[in-house]
Amino acid sequence: xxxxxxxxxxxxxxxxxxxxxxxxxxAHETVKEKTLTHRRFKHQDILPLLDxxxxxxxxxxxxxxQSFEKRSIHQVKAGTGDKKVLLWSQMHGDEATxxxxxxxxxxxxxENNDGFDSLRxxxxxxxxxxxxxxxxxxxxQRFQRRTALEIDMNRDALRLQTPEGRLLKELQQTLQPLxxxxxxxxxxxxxxxxxxxQAVVSFLATAFDPARSINDVxxxxxxxxxxxxxxLQQFVPxxxxxxxxxxxxxxxxxxxxKWGTTLVLIESGGVAGDPEKMRIRQLNFVAIxxxxxxxxxxxxVQENIAAYQIxxxxxxxxFDLLIRNATIVRNGKRVKVDIGINHNEENADSARTFRYKxxxxxxxxxSTYQGLKEIDATDLTLTNSTGRxxxxxxxxxxxxxxxxxxxxxxxxxxxxxAIENKPPANAIKSK
Numbered sequence: 001x002x003x004x005x006x007x008x009x010x011x012x013x014x015x016x017x018x019x020x021x022x023x024x025x026x027a028h029e030t031v032k033e034k035t036l037t038h039r040r041f042k043h044q045d046i047l048p049l050l051d052x053x054x055x056x057x058x059x060x061x062x063x064x065x066q067s068f069e070k071r072s073i074h075q076v077k078a079g080t081g082d083k084k085v086l087l088w089s090q091m092h093g094d095e096a097t098x099x100x101x102x103x104x105x106x107x108x109x110x111e112n113n114d115g116f117d118s119l120r121x122x123x124x125x126x127x128x129x130x131x132x133x134x135x136x137x138x139x140x141q142r143f144q145r146r147t148a149l150e151i152d153m154n155r156d157a158l159r160l161q162t163p164e165g166r167l168l169k170e171l172q173q174t175l176q177p178l179x180x181x182x183x184x185x186x187x188x189x190x191x192x193x194x195x196x197x198q199a200v201v202s203f204l205a206t207a208f209d210p211a212r213s214i215n216d217v218x219x220x221x222x223x224x225x226x227x228x229x230x231x232l233q234q235f236v237p238x239x240x241x242x243x244x245x246x247x248x249x250x251x252x253x254x255x256x257x258k259w260g261t262t263l264v265l266i267e268s269g270g271v272a273g274d275p276e277k278m279r280i281r282q283l284n285f286v287a288i289x290x291x292x293x294x295x296x297x298x299x300x301v302q303e304n305i306a307a308y309q310i311x312x313x314x315x316x317x318x319f320d321l322l323i324r325n326a327t328i329v330r331n332g333k334r335v336k337v338d339i340g341i342n343h344n345e346e347n348a349d350s351a352r353t354f355r356y357k358x359x360x361x362x363x364x365x366x367s368t369y370q371g372l373k374e375i376d377a378t379d380l381t382l383t384n385s386t387g388r389x390x391x392x393x394x395x396x397x398x399x400x401x402x403x404x405x406x407x408x409x410x411x412x413x414x415x416x417x418a419i420e421n422k423p424p425a426n427a428i429k430s431k
Contacts, residue, residue: 014230020119020293021231021286028282031111033103038276039096040352043071043137049103050074057110058124064132065167068148071137073167076102078109081126083295084177086261087288088132088168091153091184091252093139093146097268097277098183101284102133108289119293126296130175136164143351155248157255165252172256179220179262179295181288182206182253185277188270189319189342189372192241193312196370198272200236201283202314203229204243204265208258212245214305220262222308223300228266228287229311235283236271242311243267264291272372319361321413322371325378326400328390338366339382341396341413358413360394375400375415380407 033049054061058078065073089098109120123129134140138148146152147162156165172180190199205221207213214222229240243265248254257263266287268280294300319340327334340362345354362369380400384390390398400408409416 017227017231017290017294017299018234021290022234023115024286024289025235025282027114027116028104028285030114031104031107032281033100033107036100036103039094039100040143040354041096042141042352043134046099046103046134047072050076053106053110057112058120059106059110064171065163067136067138068163069138069141071141073132073135073137073164075171076106076131076133077129078106078131079124079126079128081124081128081296083127083179084130084175085127085179085181085292085295086130086132086171086175086177087181087183088135089183090134090136090140091164091168091182093136093141094143095145095183095185095268096140097185097280098266098284099133100281101288102131102183104281104285105288106131108285119289123289123292123296127292129292130171130177132168132171135168141351143347143354154252155250157252158250168252172259172261177261179224179264180256181291182256182263182265183284184265184267186243186267186269186314187316189316190241190269190314191317191370192239193315194317194368195238195312196317197239198318198372199241199267199269199314200239200271200280201232201287202241202243202267202269203311204245204253204267205308206251206253206257206263206265207245207247208254210247212247217260217262218257219305220300221257221264222305223303224262224264224291224294225311226303226305226307227294227300228264228291229307231290232283232287235286240311241269241314242308243314317369319366319369319371320358321373321375322366322369323375323377323382323400324366325376327377327379327381329381330389334381337363337390338369339363339390339396340366340369340371343413356412356414358396360390360392360396363390363392375408377408 050061053059060077063072064075153162153165156162160166192199203225253263253265271279320343321341323339342361343356343358346357348355377400384398396413397411399406
């Protein structure tokens with residue numbers, strides 16, 4: 001009987017969490033920060049937002065540090081609970097998805113009379129939030145991963161040569177939060193295991209030692225991730241993965257877990273047709289708020305961490321474009337090859353926009369890989385319009401012909417209309 005009661009209790013809690021996630025997902029548009037419409041916003045763009053939040057409802061904003069180039073770094077605080085939670089985003093300057101989601105959460109927390117007052121009361125009464133959006137404003141200015149010192153801050157947890165890294169450790173050591181959320185973006189070409197499905201979101205309960213031991217601190221990470229994975233599966237089924245948990249002794253996530261704060265890593269991957277990651281922003285909003293509710297109520301302790309350990313790991317099996325079974329001619333001999341092409345972003349307009357520069361990443365047998373887009377080039381011959389031999393690293397500009405008939409015309413790795421000779425707009429730039 002006790003087992004039956006426990007099962008029914010867990011089932012009820014799961015259903016309630018799923019329902020809450022759906023309601024948050026549907027309500028996101030009403031609280032979404034409308035001024036953040038693309039990933040390449042700068043430090044000066046968020047300063048007015050932070051100013052407007054200070055003193056609004058439960059929110060208070062304070063400057064807690066500055067970057068190497070003297071840009072201010074701010075903390076948004078909310079709640080009065082005894083469970084402290086520290087969240088930070090844009091440790092890597094070009095990983096801005098969660099920064100947008102944090103501002104959406106700030107907007108949500110200051111609302112009322114919208115059907116979520118009970119959730120806000122539960123979170124704010126039991127949790128004190130400390131959120132640092134844009135920890136690396138110098139990197140954000142350039143839309144680059146590294147700090148102005150060209151150091152990867154997430155490999156600076158031991159030497160602490162960056163002021164931004166020193167600030168993060170100081171916050172962890174001073175606040176001693178129960179849970180920390182380390183919010184990142186990952187390469188959108190990760191797949192969920194070998195499924196060929198794009199990893200939209202990946203989670204990680206970072207290891208705190210080379211043996212990848214599990215203590216109570218790391219177990220809590222796994223419990224929270226199991227819950228977040230379950231609620232997100234209803235929106236992107238089969239597209240949630242687990243990041244590799246090999247111990248990295250220089251990384252902040254691994255060390256913060258070792259220093260006694262439960263660390264949850266969230267990686268925003270990719271969604272086809274959404275280069276600005278607005279859909280994943282929405283998923284971050286849902287995942288973080290449902291996790292905060294689980295922390296506030298301690299409902300995460302009901303989760304079975306075996307469900308974390310069977311989550312499929314990220315795998316690098318995707319190309320942006322995969323051309324299968326093309327024929328190339330070398331010294332009069334016909335050779336069948338697959339060609340993997342990726343569309344890489346290059347900053348433009350002071351890093352506020354970008355252009356795609358595509359490259360040939362792999363040539364040969366790619367039968368174990370998938371493409372976000374694919375071309376079946378069976379019985380087609382590849383002809384390089386420049387006359388050069390097909391090589392790795394080249395910009396993929398060529399045609400695929402059957403006899404004298406052009407079937408595909410590629411410029412910079414994008415299919416173009418063979419008659420108009422014009423590439424699609426997103427082959428040039430996107431905002």
